[in-house]
Amino acid sequence: xxxxxxxxxxxxxxxxxxxxxxxxxxxxxxxxxxxxxxxxxxxxxxxxxxxxxxxxxxxxxxxxxxxxxxxxxxxxxxxxxxxxxxxxxxxxxxxxxxxxxxxxxxxxxxxxxxxxxxxxxxxxxxxxxxxxxxxxxxxxxxxxxxxxxxxxxxxxxxxxxxxxxxxxxxxxxx
Numbered sequence: 001x002x003x004x005x006x007x008x009x010x011x012x013x014x015x016x017x018x019x020x021x022x023x024x025x026x027x028x029x030x031x032x033x034x035x036x037x038x039x040x041x042x043x044x045x046x047x048x049x050x051x052x053x054x055x056x057x058x059x060x061x062x063x064x065x066x067x068x069x070x071x072x073x074x075x076x077x078x079x080x081x082x083x084x085x086x087x088x089x090x091x092x093x094x095x096x097x098x099x100x101x102x103x104x105x106x107x108x109x110x111x112x113x114x115x116x117x118x119x120x121x122x123x124x125x126x127x128x129x130x131x132x133x134x135x136x137x138x139x140x141x142x143x144x145x146x147x148x149x150x151x152x153x154x155x156x157x158x159x160x161x162x163x164x165x166x167x168x169x170x171x172x173x174x
Contacts, residue, residue: 006137008130011072015091015098016165018072019046022089023169024143027105028136029118039114040140042169043104045151047088049097054157057097067126068097075127075135077120084112085120089129089137103152103166145171 006025011018027039047055056078057065067076068090076088076099092098101111108114118135129136148164155161 004139006129006139008071008073010137011089011091011129012093013072013091015046015048015100018089018091019044019100019165020146020167022100022102022137023146023167024140024171024173026138026140027087027102027118028138030134031119038138039105039108039117040174041102041105042174043102043109044167045101045103046091046165046167047099047101048092048165052157052163053160054151054154054163055097055099058157061097065097068099069095070126072098073129075124075129075132077115077122077124079122080112085115085122085124086111087115087118087120087124104168141173143169143171143173145169 022041022044025041030036050057057068061069067074071094072091074090076090077085079085087102088099090099103111105114108117146167147170149166150162150164151166
């Protein structure tokens with residue numbers, strides 16, 4: 001199954017498990033000039049449901065979070081600090097808001113840097129990974145080694161700060 005586009009069924013499940021399973025998968029980006037680049041995912045973070053105070057959906061369904069309530073396999077991007085577009089993949093099923101933030105891929109560490117490298121903008125919001133010609137994911141060899149740590153930058157999230165839902169590849173394949 002190497003180098004095959006992941007289908008929607010990959011994203012229909014628990015965000016924490018999908019965040020782990022995304023490690024080692026390949027982000028494929030076709031840029032406006034026609035060039036194609038591939039980036040192997042090596043760091044992710046899971047956000048799961050309205051009860052997760054670190055999840056954007058913790059405040060309920062809004063214009064910003066609407067796509068998180070759709071079925072898995074679409075892109076959720078949002079802007080931070082007025083300059084960085086963050087790449088997330090919606091997971092779970094229709095009506096349950098969950099997503100995985102891609103924190104690092106290839107030699108790019110940090111979700112803001114990755115968004116800049118991928119030249120993301122608001123037009124990616126809600127894009128379907130199964131049919132997009134600009135950005136999709138391909139399968140790759142399974143990753144067996146990773147470490148789990150608490151998520152970053154969510155000091156406001158109470159007990160949710162301590163969830164070890166950040167996953168970092170610790171495998172020679174990454």
